[in-house]
Amino acid sequence: MDKSVATAHEAVARIRDGATLAVGGFGLSGVPIVLIRALIAQGASELEVVSNNCGVDGWGLGELLEAGRIRRIIASYIGENKEFARQYLGGEIEVELTPQGTLAERLRAGGVGIPAFYTATGVGTAVSEGGLPWRYASDGSVAITSPPKPVSEFDSLGEPRGYVLERAIRADVALVRAARGDRHGNLVFEKSTRNFNPLAAMAGRYTIAEVDELVEPGVLDPDQVHLPGIYVDAVVELTAEQSSELPIERTTVREREAS
Incomplete structure (x- = not known):
């Protein structure tokens, strides 16, 4: 029952060339960045990725895209990613744009066994x-x-x-990010990170979750669990430094007027 894995590199070792990945995240919120970087280091290529969007230049799935590892993308939004647009318009990748709500339901349907x-x-x-x-x-x-x-x-x-x-969409592997998780794979998501992460996790035949905090079974209130552990196969706890990398949080200030 203990689904905890020591490192992200160990967790993604089973991903093979040509695999289909369902990846959580909503914009820059709730992106499993540590698992994505471990996958880049692992070397799998020719991947088909299913995600709401494809990150931004230099971060999130944008890193996997820049590494030339993605063959096809199913997404609802190209977003603020010039490299994504360049590869798409240049014929380097195939892109299936899907209405956002439809994409969410296709993932959920795959997770609960509804074919269409x-x-x-x-x-x-x-x-x-x-x-x-x-x-x-x-x-x-x-x-x-x-x-x-x-x-x-x-x-x-x-x-x-x-x-x-x-x-429906069924993926070989799902990569997701949660705020808290226990060793049985039960997950709790924070705010907008809950938009696509649970759906991506449900759609994966093998689901890997990176969590900011890993707790023992029984610590999480069952009424607060957003995704039961039956959908999760491996859990990786992040370090404090990894958890704090949140580019969605930007500080904007104005220059102080001279007195």
């Missing part, structure tokens, strides 16, 4: 009709586009309405 679901989001657009550029060619033309998805009508509030079929 219908949603009204994207009906009548390229999301359902196809044609979104997944990969560009080196000359700037579109090499691969998204296929059309099945659309069905269902009665909604007394009126028929179209819904598009979206498939």
Whole structure:
């Protein structure tokens, strides 16, 4: 039952080339940066990454991207990442842009064993009709586009309405960040870090969590646990220095006026 692992490098050792990764984080909040850096050192490549966004230049998944380890990305937001945009438009990576709520539900569905679901989001657009550029060619033309998805009508509030079929996401490995965890893998997330981390953890066939604080079983109040340990396979405790690296926290001051 003890799922604690001594180091992040030991935890990511099983990740192989071509693996699909579900990675937690919301912007720069709740990003499993220590596991990402351990994966860079480990050397796995040709990875398919599923995450809300792909970090920023020089931090988070942006580091894995700059290392040339990502082959394909499923995300809802390119964000403030010039390297991501450069690789996408240059035909170096394939990108499946997905509405944010749909992406969240695709991860959750994968975690609870639902193979697909219908949603009204994207009906009548390229999301359902196809044609979104997944990969560009080196000359700037579109090499691969998204296929059309099945659309069905269902009665909604007394009126028929179209819904598009979206498939669940199941990842080989999930990497997540939590504020607290115990040796059984039960996790507690802080504020907005809870947005995508639990969903990514649920979608992973093998889930690794880095935690700011590791406690003994029974310390966490069961009513406060956000993700039960059944979804988690390995837990790595961060050092105080690792926990304090939070680029989302920025201090902005103004110059003092001369008296």
